[in-house]
Amino acid sequence: MTAADGSDAEACGDGNCEIAVREPVTIRVKIPDGPAxxxxxxxGRNKVAYKVTAGRSRTSGEASGAGSGCVAVFRSGGSSSSCGVAGKPPGKVDGAVVLQVVAGADGTALVRVVSD
Known part of the structure; x- marks a missing residue:
């Protein structure tokens, strides 16, 4: 998989990035409730799992299978997430930060973070 920002996890610090990673990594992002x-x-091959921690709040997800992934939307005071077949890249959502992780057949995960 190729990504607009390569594999540079620091590209996500501004709330907008697309990176490809081949191993577990921790990325710092800003969500409406603060740093996370x-x-x-x-x-792994067709497998990805993530956990987001912000203060005392946590959300996580895991997906496996061809074309699988997860999407989480963070708004002030809460979040929602779902996993399954990865859809199109997320668009901007007013007042929210959207995270998408997509598992690749080659063992690479694509991480997208979109904020308004």
Whole structure:
């Protein structure tokens, strides 16, 4: 997989990035409730898992299978997430930060972060 920002996790610090990673990594991002840590905990062939920690709040997800992925949307005061077949890259959502992780057949995970 190729990504607009290569494999540079620091590109996500401004709330907008697309990176490809081959191993677990921790990325610092800013969500509406403040700073957060996105940890890709599993990266493998058609497999990806993540956990986001912000203060006392946590959300996580895991997907496996061809074309699988997860999307999480962070708004002030809460978040929602779902995993399954990866869709198109996320668009901007007013007042929110959107995270998408997509598992690749080559063992690479694509991470996209989009903020308004």
């Amino acid at each position: 840590k996105l940890a890709l905990t599993k990266v």
